[in-house]
Amino acid sequence: MNNQGIGTRCVQAGYTPGNGEPRQVPIIQSTTFKYDTSEDMGKLFDLEASGYFYTRLQNPTNDHVAAKIAALEGGSAAMLTSSGQAANFFALFNICECGSHIVASSSIYGGTFNLIAVTMAKMGIEVTFVSPDADEDELNAAFKDNTRAMFGETIANPALTVLDIEKFAKVAHAHGVPLVVDNTFPTPVNCRPIEWGADIVTHSTTKYMDGHGAAVGGAIVDAGKFDWMAHADKFPGLTQPDESYHGIVYAEKFGKEGAFITKCTSQLMRDFGCIQSPQNAFILNLGLESLHVRMPKHVENGLAVARFLEGHKKVVKVNYPGLESDKYHELAKKYLPNGGCGVVSFELEGGRAAAESFMKKLKIAAIETHVADARTCCLNPATSTHRQLTDEQLEAAGIPAGLIRISCGLEDSADLIADIAQALE
Numbered sequence: 458m459n460n461q462g463i464g465t466r467c468v469q470a471g472y473t474p475g476n477g478e479p480r481q482v483p484i485i486q487s488t489t490f491k492y493d494t495s496e497d498m499g500k501l502f503d504l505e506a507s508g509y510f511y512t513r514l515q516n517p518t519n520d521h522v523a524a525k526i527a528a529l530e531g532g533s534a535a536m537l538t539s540s541g542q543a544a545n546f547f548a549l550f551n552i553c554e555c556g557s558h559i560v561a562s563s564s565i566y567g568g569t570f571n572l573i574a575v576t577m578a579k580m581g582i583e584v585t586f587v588s589p590d591a592d593e594d595e596l597n598a599a600f601k602d603n604t605r606a607m608f609g610e611t612i613a614n615p616a617l618t619v620l621d622i623e624k625f626a627k628v629a630h631a632h633g634v635p636l637v638v639d640n641t642f643p644t645p646v647n648c649r650p651i652e653w654g655a656d657i658v659t660h661s662t663t664k665y666m667d668g669h670g671a672a673v674g675g676a677i678v679d680a681g682k683f684d685w686m687a688h689a690d691k692f693p694g695l696t697q698p699d700e701s702y703h704g705i706v707y708a709e710k711f712g713k714e715g716a717f718i719t720k721c722t723s724q725l726m727r728d729f730g731c732i733q734s735p736q737n738a739f740i741l742n743l744g745l746e747s748l749h750v751r752m753p754k755h756v757e758n759g760l761a762v763a764r765f766l767e768g769h770k771k772v773v774k775v776n777y778p779g780l781e782s783d784k785y786h787e788l789a790k791k792y793l794p795n796g797g798c799g800v801v802s803f804e805l806e807g808g809r810a811a812a813e814s815f816m817k818k819l820k821i822a823a824i825e826t827h828v829a830d831a832r833t834c835c836l837n838p839a840t841s842t843h844r845q846l847t848d849e850q851l852e853a854a855g856i857p858a859g860l861i862r863i864s865c866g867l868e869d870s871a872d873l874i875a876d877i878a879q880a881l882e
């Protein structure tokens with residue numbers, strides 16, 4: 458399947474029905490699964506056989522859709538989570554514990570910033586934030602003996618900085634830790650971080666993958682390339698016996714390709730239960746079937762709106778990596794040759810107050826805490842998603858108080874531009 462084009466994978470990967478079976482991925486709406494003997498079921502509990510016993514850990518509908526996402530990203534294994542937040546938490550907590558340290562780009566989604574800086578800190582996991590623009594020496598200096606992961610976003614929400622994935626991967630690997638990349642905004646249609654050295658890829662499938670604002674969800678993909686055994690002392694959870702499964706060693710039993718996702722499912726899903734409902738996985742799969750058709754239109758609308766805003770006298774600054782004038786244009790040409798996404802951010806003359814009055818006048822673009830669906834929407838991060846950040850943190854994250862984020866949907870670009878033009882008048 459990985460030799461096929463991205464469009465064929467969007468439509469076909471992950472589920473191949475047998476003779477007379479349903480053409481569409483079936484929704485297995487069942488909490489539990491029946492076995493003939495306790496012995497059969499016992500093998501599942503010992504991880505001696507693969508199969509299903511309880512939907513808090515695994516469900517066949519989810520696994521079909523996760524297999525599609527693994528194929529899209531070029532990974533060896535994947536799992537669905539209840540949200541993007543759960544995906545990023547699981548991806549990091551699967552290899553970090555009390556006393557660990559993470560190096561993360563400061564230019565990331567507000568929810569992820571909070572998760573790492575506040576909630577994971579309460580679990581005894583420290584973080585050092587680095588600028589996405591930091592050079593190799595600065596990145597190296599952020600690492601400590603107890604660093605267990607490096608984290609960044611391909612295109613940051615909402616700052617729209619582009620991550621130099623190769624540079625981050627090189628530094629992470631020099632310190633014997635994996636690079637985790639949140640690839641929500643470009644989706645694997647526009648960038649596949651594993652091809653540039655990322656080890657673990659995460660998604661809020663709530664965004665373009667679903668694409669219709671219908672189902673909250675997340676996904677974790679393992680490249681299957683990181684050699685846990687070569688850094689065994691750093692990752693005891695993968696390289697030492699798991700007493701809760703009769704002493705199995707994940708990295709030995711499941712290899713580089715399977716260890717990460719198997720451990721994440723059998724420990725974190727078992728204990729936290731943040732699984733995506735099979736209904737939502739089904740809806741997500743409908744979105745994935747047209748992802749390769751929708752992304753180019755989001756990019757086309759994003760670029761058209763960015764170009765219009767750039768030429769308007771009331772607009773101070775436009776962030777859109779597809780614009781030649783953008784600070785991240787060179788990185789975008791390398792990592793996002795077909796464009797990035799439909800999200801554009803910009804600053805109006807007059808700051809926060811001007812942003813609020815502009816947004817009120819929009820007729821097509823609605824004010825929503827959302828991005829990346831078929832309908833255009835907008836938001837002022839400083840008064841919504843990033844409310845809990847101080848002005849200094851906002852500045853470090855590249856989000857001035859007056860910034861407006863507009864997520865261009867799938868409408869006609871001429872109508873979007875006309876709407877923005879009348880609101881700017």
Ligand SMILES: *Cc1c(COP(=O)(O)O)cnc(C)c1O
Nearest residue numbers: 540541542566614641661663674
């Ligand atoms: C929305 C988002 C998240 C969080 O995802 P949810 O599905 O809302 O939990 C994480 N990362 C990025 C880049 C996002 O845009």
